[in-house]
Amino acid sequence: DTAVSQTPKYLVTQMGNDKSIKCEQNLGHDTMYWYKQDSKKFLKIMFSYNNKELIINETVPNRFSPKSPDKAHLNLHINSLELGDSAVYFCASSQDDGRSNTEAFFGQGTRLTVV
Amino acid sequence: TQLLEQSPQFLSIQEGENLTVYCNSSSVFSSLQWYRQEPGEGPVLLVTVVTGGEVKKLKRLTFQFGDARKDSSLHITAAQPGDTGLYLCAGARWFSGTYKYIFGTGTRLKVLA
Numbered sequence: 001d002t003a004v005s006q007t008p009k010y011l012v013t014q015m016g017n018d019k020s021i022k023c024e025q026n027l028g029h030d031t032m033y034w035y036k037q038d039s040k041k042f043l044k045i046m047f048s049y050n051n052k053e054l055i056i057n058e059t060v061p062n063r064f065s066p067k068s069p070d071k072a073h074l075n076l077h078i079n080s081l082e083l084g085d086s087a088v089y090f091c092a093s094s095q096d097d098g099r100s101n102t103e104a105f106f107g108q109g110t111r112l113t114v115v
Numbered sequence: 116t117q118l119l120e121q122s123p124q125f126l127s128i129q130e131g132e133n134l135t136v137y138c139n140s141s142s143v144f145s146s147l148q149w150y151r152q153e154p155g156e157g158p159v160l161l162v163t164v165v166t167g168g169e170v171k172k173l174k175r176l177t178f179q180f181g182d183a184r185k186d187s188s189l190h191i192t193a194a195q196p197g198d199t200g201l202y203l204c205a206g207a208r209w210f211s212g213t214y215k216y217i218f219g220t221g222t223r224l225k226v227l228a
Contacts, residue, residue, distance in 0.1 A: 004157070031213075041201055043158070043218040055213055090157050100145035100207040100214045101165055106157025 003027050006091045006107035013081055014115055020077045021110045023091030031055075031096040032074040033104065034066060037088045049074055050096055081114045088112070119206055119219035127225045128194055136189045136202055136222045144206035145214065147180050147187040152201040194226045 006023045013019050025032060033056075034046040048056035052068045063079040074091060091107040119140045128134055138147065146165045150158035162171050164180035164187060171178045175198075177190040187204055204219040 035218075041152075041221045041223070043203060043221070045215065045217075048213070048215070050213065055211060056215055092157070096213060100209075101148075101163040102214065103148075103160045103163070104158075104216065106159070108155065109157055 002107075004091055004093055004105050004107040006089075006110050008110060009108060010111050010113075012113045012115065015081055015083060017081050018077070018079045019081060019112070020075055021089055021091075021112075022073070022075045023107060024073050025091075025093040025105070026072065027093055027095075027105060029093040029095045029105075030071050031094050032068065032071070033092040033094075034074065034076050035090040035092060035106075037090060037109070039087070043090070047074075047076075078112075081112075083114050086112055086114045119204055119217055121202075121204060121219040121222045123222060124220065125223050125225075127227065130195060130226055130228050131193050132226075134191050134194055134224070136191075136224070137186065138188070138204035138206075138219050139186045140206060141185065142206070142208070143184050144208060144217075145184075146207045147184070148205045148207070148216070149178055149187070149189055150203045150205060152203060153199075158201075158203055191224075194224075196226045196228050199224055199226050 004025045031050045037043045047066045049068045068074045088109045092104045094102045094104045148163045149161045152158040167182045167184045169180045175192045202222045205216045207214045
């Protein structure tokens with residue numbers, strides 16, 4: 001019974017294609033995130049949603065569009081994929097209770113390869 | 116973006132040795148977390164330190180938050196092969212009504228049997 005699950009785990013696609021990654025959490029958390037981990041293992045936040053509302057939007061190309069249909073889901077759609085988009089994308093969730101020691105629970109990641 | 120630098124970047128040691136990983140920044144954080152990530156998996160939280168100077172122990176792992184809350188260290192005693200993984204620190208900063216977590220550059224640890 002996975003807490004944060006994302007699909008697919010692997011995604012290989014050609015440049016210029018549009019693809020989506022789905023994420024679901026069954027922890028009852030109200031905050032969800034998308035992170036990108038590059039080949040050097042640097043983990044950088046892309047977006048954060050709280051109760052379906054966008055609260056953090058880092059400097060990410062407009063080709064990336066997150067969508068949160070409800071607070072248990074946060075999907076990531078990517079248009080016109082580029083070689084530089086190749087990375088591992090992690091979804092995470094946490095309970096935002098106004099404290100700084102909130103634990104984030106991560107999914108297993110989606111390894112995106114653009115060829 | 117405030118960068119959290121971790122050192123060393125890579126570490127390969129023999130089973131039974133001790134090691135320390137450092138996480139440094141020029142910025143103050145409300146709290147500092149340490150995560151461990153294994154291949155093919157997402158990061159998993161090990162500990163959160165909140166108070167300057169705070170020390171927390173988790174079995175053979177000792178975590179310390181710097182007095183000025185700008186840096187942290189992770190010390191592992193008698194390392195075991197099961198400690199192998201990517202260790203990430205993450206600092207919390209208040210941003211637009213919520214806490215934003217900035218991850219460090221990572222330390223890849225390999226413990227040889």
